[in-house]
Amino acid sequence: MSDGLPVPVTITRVVQESPGVTTIFFDQNFSSNPGQFVMVWVVGTDEIPMALSYPNAVTVQRVGEATSALVTMKPGEKIGIRGPFGNGFTIRGKILAIAGGVGTAPLLRIGLEYPDVTFLLGARTASELIFYSVLSSTCDVRIATDDGSAGYHGYVAGLLDEIDLDEYENIVVCGPDPMMRSVLSVLENRDVLEKSQFSMHRYMKCGVGLCGSCCIDPNGLCVCKDGPVFSGEMLLRSELGKYHRNAAGLKEK
Structure with missing residues (x-):
């Protein structure tokens, strides 16, 4: 184009x-x-x-x-x-991918194309787990469901309790905002935030940073132009998981 x-x-x-x-x-x-x-x-x-x-x-x-x-x-x-x-992920070394729901889509190619990936895959229930079969053919996949119908019973962030995060050079995350905020908190508490990258999703009209509908607090960065991938350190004090925005970019609880 x-x-x-x-x-x-x-x-x-x-x-x-x-x-x-x-x-x-x-x-x-x-x-x-x-x-x-x-x-x-x-x-x-x-x-x-x-x-x-x-x-x-x-x-x-x-x-x-x-x-x-x-x-x-x-x-x-x-x-x-x-x-x-947008910018995409910067990938190197051993990778931990953490995905929730349709947030698996931006991380799928990492699981399929890179050689040393552990993939934590979460969904509300077993029927909503996506890409499990294709990912399990290429990397180590561990699953969590909110209702316990498959794998770990609980949110995907709970799987981090059994992961040695020091083994990984990259931690890549995508999913619903509350899920990503939970993961962000775990990574901060375990002092590995500098390894992390999060893919944000916001409503966009232009895709090139002109309309401002996807700006995020507190620094006004545009998800389309400055992201959609941000470091965990950049998002720590951001709006992630605190409130939503409507199609006009206005805050909604």
Whole structure:
């Protein structure tokens, strides 16, 4: 993409990952670093930010009008892809990946493409665990479910109690804000925050730092331009896990 316009792509395959999550494959690969995102244009509906779960796919959770339209699309239909944008993860050495729900998507390529990864995978219930089969074929996967229906009974941050964090050079995290705030607190308490990188998700309109809808407190950094990946140290005093923002970027409890 050189002119700022979406690239039209054709959907080739639709995979139901869980009752609420779908992966949409298309006919073009996009070169990116793990953790970068694209703006997905659903014609006649909206343009929304999504991580590339594969070079030719995005993984979608049905949460609103645009995502509801996207997950009902069929092979042969077209969408627009603008990007990739953002900074992605800086990866080196032995990696601990910690994911919750659809937050697994931005971390998927790390588990598939890097040689020494331990993957902590969390979800509310067993049926909502995504990418377990594909990840377990390439790396050490440990799972947690809120209701105890699979693996550890509790939040994925609880799995950190049995992990020697000193073994890892990189700790990468993505998931719902409350989950990431819990992980952030554990990493701070165990004095390994400097190793961590967190992928933030916010509503975005432009994707290039102009509209300001994805700015985060207290320093006004834009998730689209300055992120979406931030160090744990940068997020320690941020709004992460404290409140939400609506489509206008205004705070909501």
